[in-house]
Amino acid sequence: MKSHSKLSQLFLVLALLLSHTMCAVVAAGYTNMCWGIRYACYSAPASTAFLPVIPYSIGILVCLGLALVFRRR
Amino acid sequence: MKLSEKLYQLRRQQGLSQEQAAEQLGVSRQAISKWESGQSTPDPDKLAALSRFYHVTTDYLLLEDAPAEPPAQQPAPPPEQRRCAAVGLLLCAAGAVGLLFWGLGTVLLPTTMDHLNTSSAVTLNGSGILVLLCLAALASGACLLLRKNK
Numbered sequence: 001m002k003s004h005s006k007l008s009q010l011f012l013v014l015a016l017l018l019s020h021t022m023c024a025v026v027a028a029g030y031t032n033m034c035w036g037i038r039y040a041c042y043s044a045p046a047s048t049a050f051l052p053v054i055p056y057s058i059g060i061l062v063c064l065g066l067a068l069v070f071r072r073r
Numbered sequence: 074m075k076l077s078e079k080l081y082q083l084r085r086q087q088g089l090s091q092e093q094a095a096e097q098l099g100v101s102r103q104a105i106s107k108w109e110s111g112q113s114t115p116d117p118d119k120l121a122a123l124s125r126f127y128h129v130t131t132d133y134l135l136l137e138d139a140p141a142e143p144p145a146q147q148p149a150p151p152p153e154q155r156r157c158a159a160v161g162l163l164l165c166a167a168g169a170v171g172l173l174f175w176g177l178g179t180v181l182l183p184t185t186m187d188h189l190n191t192s193s194a195v196t197l198n199g200s201g202i203l204v205l206l207c208l209a210a211l212a213s214g215a216c217l218l219l220r221k222n223k
Contacts, residue, residue: 005093007162010166011165014166014169014170017169017173018169018172018173021172021173021176021177022176024176024177024180025176025179025180028179028180029179032183052176052179052204055172055204055205055207055208056172056176058208058211059168059169059172059207059208059211062165062211062212062215063165063169063211065215066165066215066218066219069218069219
């Protein structure tokens, strides 16, 4: 049906946007952490900047899953 | 009405192009075109697939003296199910958009996000609560969208 096809495309676009946003957030966080470790005495390692990957990955997987389900319907 | 005319009418009723119908049926567009123009007839397995796809019986497709109107289409989902699907869709969209805005805020408005973090009264800061809410909205929306009535 047309509506299912549009929903599938919507969730695909959302997954794509989430993936781009995830990359931007991780990159910004990582550079911020590197600066903070060098100049502001941050105690956490720079790898903590990768923590936002967890919620974004869940969101991307949910969106991709829904896109697949609606594509098949 | 001939099989070819019925196939054409059913496809147009659903608002599909030949390419879309072919994609969903797993055949080529040329096959759909040939079936609808009467140049060829579908195999029995394809006939069964067409019957399921258009929600009509094979009797309707094959018999020329079948009633002009196809048998009653699959009944529309009850209003409650449609409401659940709409709510689920809204929750999923809200969760995904919330995550997008949180990410954009983190990158473009770090001072605003700092205020959000310090506004929380519990150990989990404001950003974490926002992310959890977005994920909960996504998950519950997905459950509502995928739920099937028993």
